[in-house]
Amino acid sequence: MISSASSASAARSRVSISPATTPISTLSRYAPHLYRTHPTAKDRPITTDPPRRTQRLHGRLDREAPCDHVGCPNPGEFRAPRSNRAPGSDAGWQFLCLEHVRAFNIGYNFFDGLSPDEIYEAQSPLAGWERAASPRGREAFTFGDAHDLFTTESRPRPPVRKWSGFGDPQALGALGLDDTATAIDIRRAYKRLVRRYHPDSNGGDRAQEGKLQAVVNAYTHLKSASAFKSES
Known part of the structure; x- marks a missing residue:
């Protein structure tokens, strides 16, 4: 009787344990997916090189022609004006390497070759913003104020005529x-x-x-x- 009771108890234990245990062979089917989604540190590639960042300086052009500086073999990838009077076209620009364009920027003088009047005009706070406006154009941005309720300087007052009587x-x-x-x-x-x-x-x-x-x-x-x- 004791042996049969022990056998029955062991059988019940195996039945209760078996649902909680899954064969290792079954988990192996999901292992590749798990590793792809959540790789561990040992699965990552090991490298001693720091991550590279593509550096592109502002204004750099994709050109293979040599620098316009005499005797410089480096590619002229940066555009600089030949003078402050040159028009904005290829005929008025020179193409320099990084070293020579930096030297050019240090020694560049915008006012070089300008007359005193031109320098004064360029230094004006409104330089480049002047525009010709007709009287009709100015009045387009005003509103009628015949009685000068909002301003006393909207337009000059006509001179008072002293002798304005008939005859x-x-x-x-x-x-x-x-x-x-x-x-x-x-x-x-x-x-x-x-x-x-x-x-x-x-x-x-x-x-x-x-x-x-x-x-x-x-x-x-x-x-x-x-x-x-x-x-x-």
């Missing part, structure tokens, strides 16, 4: 004056012309009475103007 220009013209005349100028012109055209100044000749009357009428008109009164 003022004709009256000033009769006295030989223009619209810049003052009240003092008008009085002086009136007295001078009255003496010139008065019959007593012409030996009693009344031939200039028409001009004299025009001078009197002009003076009478201007004397009643507000501009004349403000200066009197």
Whole structure:
């Protein structure tokens, strides 16, 4: 009885253990996939060389022609202007190696060969930004402000015309004056012309009475103007 009970217990143990144990031959089917996905350190290649990084300097060109510096056999892979006056074309450029383009940059002077006026223009804060603009083009970026509500310097104010009343220009013209005349100028012109055209100044000749009357009428008109009164 004891032996049969022991056999049954051992059988149950084998049954409970067998699902948890998988033959090694079964795992070998998944091993290549696992190693490909998660390689261990021993599976990685061993090398003593540091990782290489492709270095490409800014402005380097793929050219095999030699450097334009006399006697230099290295390839001219960097473009540099022959002078600051040369146009931006192949005719105005030289191609140098790294050593000679560095030496060129150290000794390059942009203002070499420029006149004082050209240097001043190049040093201006707005150098290269000037552009011609027509009056119509300037007004395209403004808005109407007839009463100067937003600015007092939007446009120059027209000069105030002192003699702007009806008939003022004709009256000033009769006295030989223009619209810049003052009240003092008008009085002086009136007295001078009255003496010139008065019959007593012409030996009693009344031939200039028409001009004299025009001078009197002009003076009478201007004397009643507000501009004349403000200066009197």
